[in-house]
Amino acid sequence: MSVNSTHKDALFKLQHAGISNTSRRLAVLSILLKAKKPLNVSTIRRLLEGKCNIDKVTVYRTLSLFRKRGIIREIATTSGANYFEIASQENSLHPHFSCRNCGEITCLDPLSFTHAAKLIFSKHDYSIDHIEINISGLCTCCRNSSKKSFYKQEE
Amino acid sequence: MSVNSTHKDALFKLQHAGISNTSRRLAVLSILLKAKKPLNVSTIRRLLEGKCNIDKVTVYRTLSLFRKRGIIREIATTSGANYFEIASQENSLHPHFSCRNCGEITCLDPLSFTHAAKLIFSKHDYSIDHIEINISGLCTCCRNSSKKSFYKQEE
């Protein structure tokens, strides 16, 4: 994908999500659109160097906004840093592989659960230590409760 | 399970893993054995108050040791804090549900992937925002490379 089409894609996504297109937002979104794998904040900032002056706070606020609007997905790791990837139809929900040696996170094929299970347990090219499935949302208790968000407010 | 049998179970697990049974390790392991859900470090420390004087560093080192020896599993969350649960035959690999409102993490049934997929997509009692599958280990590159662990050393 050319730089220009990435830029157009970013513009379209912001517009579609009803977010005004500032230079920083376009820059962050373009980085994620061009990425082949999930990125953490320090990597995003490194990739932005030279292209765009941007404070780390702005990066966090931008990513948080993108996540709330469904433009990106946030991926938890035990390393402390969270990773981010584009969430779109073309980039559907898929498992991630994180290497315990280099820390790199790569995307696995978005196969069906059945197929994925087979693939996972036949171990293919990776040596697998640990498989984790995390599901997040609202628990029954919080769903039925009138009191709101004492943990983490979402609009 | 009685306090006494938890204590015996903890002793057995430490012995089986070849870890010497100190008072702190027994205390931490007992907390996890009694827990019905994964716990983070701040919760573990709160539950230890009064029972056992223990520094946070010791808690982290103890949990790290347990994880390396396969006694416990570490669960990543986007909240920043990692959670820990007993890893045993009885407590097999299973999905976790984390509530975006209260932050609590609960365990889901360790069903087959196929069954789990059905359950997940029929949504049962939770309102689901996001499903995440994380697999960790060694990538092909690091597996074949002679240079070792520039990221996170594991013995």
Added chain:
DNA sequence: TAATTATTGCAACTCGGTTGCATTTTTGAT
């Protein structure tokens, strides 16, 4: 253009987790 609102940067902070080192406890040989 002026006024209002949204975005950004800066500084300071919180919190999870780690490191170095000194002290205490455990272990194991005698």
Added chain:
DNA sequence: ATCAAAAATGCAACCGAGTTGCAATAATTA
């Protein structure tokens, strides 16, 4: 039991991820 070596623990200081408050700047809109 005793003593030396090794392991475990605590303390202080630190690091990095992420957040908050507020002032300054940029973008909207009347």
